[in-house]
Amino acid sequence: MKLLRNNLLEAFVAVVECGGFTDAQYALGITQSAISCRIRDLELALGYRVCERGRGGFCLTERGQIAYKKARDVLRSVRDFDAELMDLRGTITGELRIGMVDTVNGLPGFPLVSAIRRFLNRENDVRLEVSVASPTDLTQSLISGNVHVAIAPFRNKVSELEYTEICTEDHMLYCSSDHPLFHADSREITPDILTRYPICQRSYDKIVPPKLITLAPQAVVANMEAMAMLIESGCYLGALPVHFGQKWIESGQFRALDHPDLRWTSAFSLAVRKSQARRRAVELFLNDIMAVAHKAA
Amino acid sequence: MKLLRNNLLEAFVAVVECGGFTDAQYALGITQSAISCRIRDLELALGYRVCERGRGGFCLTERGQIAYKKARDVLRSVRDFDAELMDLRGTITGELRIGMVDTVNGLPGFPLVSAIRRFLNRENDVRLEVSVASPTDLTQSLISGNVHVAIAPFRNKVSELEYTEICTEDHMLYCSSDHPLFHADSREITPDILTRYPICQRSYDKIVPPKLITLAPQAVVANMEAMAMLIESGCYLGALPVHFGQKWIESGQFRALDHPDLRWTSAFSLAVRKSQARRRAVELFLNDIMAVAHKAA
């Protein structure tokens, strides 16, 4: 079902996301000429050009970029609106947009995949959409409605959202076999190594308190895979979730720099928007999350 | 222009607001049969009946009531979306929905009509929509986007909104010529009259602190006109804004119970939603308000 629809906007968003008319015709299931008409009509209605196109390539105009963001968001919220009206029928429909930080899968004490399986095994007609982003971005996405639920170690909690702690994640410092500390005596592993060797930090969620670090320049990464890469290079120390660093430990590539003061724990929370008629699909997924989280605890 | 449109939802909302198909055909500018089709198709798409109709009268089903509220709200926000895209063209379009408490007009030091005139004298294509409600309702309407700006004496301010004080309003206690206090000696006018005569309060914004009042039953009104009526009855004392009570004073119908402790002042604020891409029309209107407020001060 599609109550609030608009061909022009849908075409516009599809064209932007496909990077041109030609590919968008498959995404939309209409011919290229129809898309050409739609974009022309959209620009006629708006009174300004939204994109440059032709053999020279496809690109959005300045206004087009703003219009695209607004259009994408409004189409999202319109899909949610449709789903809300379908909820009244009792069926579970619409999109379920889940946001999370990376390496949530494998989090000890929180089998997310079980929750997802549990959710999908129910009779449903829901399209899942999973995005990975930083806690800060996830907060924004929750507020704007771009995601319905998010799982992350939220440090600064905002009043618009509702948080439920679901598990914790232990972090340790690692170095690779190429690093000077790899063969160091365990008595050398003290917090002051932080002042002697370059360390790599995650751009969001600074596990190692920055005030402990004196050495510049620091490397900054946006996700765990990148962190592992820089550690593998042998040039950096880096903190990883223990469950995530495990595989490098097992292969003998990394060494965990074990010291009581070089362990950190962050708390993972489930966040949703407060005070909002919640869709059935979202409600059920939250139940599923809590069910697996409790079972694991 | 109308980008995101939906005939079915528009018909539904119109039918509800007109209380039936017959009247809605004039509001929508289509025939009754077309409306019948639209509602049928809507119900077909939703999978449930939204209203009972026929000779027995028109009424929404339970689900229909929820669907109506959602549909009305989404159509509003969709109109705003259209206006946002038009903003990029540089034109001032869309709706400007202003909310206020009653008797804002005439507020000393705040010529609202000048602000409106100022706004409308600009080149524009804006449809105004003015609603009158209590500060509490206005707060809700602002958050949900049902109004863009609101003017009221806001007592409890919420973090989602941004308030700018624009003027103050003096209140005094009044009685009518039928009231025992009308001819009382001015020395008798002391705060303890509150404990001896019934008083009428506004349901929102209790001007006279309720703790000063001992006498039950109290009359409660939702707006100033009603307050004046009850005072006119001679059975109640009541607080009115001085600028509003003036005309009854001049006609000799009311007496102001003047005493230093029987005067109250409330501060009127302009409220808008925080952190939101603001439309040009809203921005300009805010400027106009501030301009007339400053000039008056």
Add this chain to the structure above:
DNA sequence: ATCCTTACATGCGGTAAATTCATGTAAGGT
């Protein structure tokens, strides 16, 4: 009880909008 009126439903036909198909055009590559 019958007829009338009100309020909505339905079938049919026309019109306007949207889409496809076929073709045109402009820019870059060979």
Add this chain to the structure above:
DNA sequence: ACCTTACATGAATTTACCGCATGTAAGGAT
């Protein structure tokens, strides 16, 4: 110079939507 790519355009066609005429069901008047 020719081909290819990527989009534009025009005619034909399909589709959707609407109005008209008519049907139906229930309440009220005579």
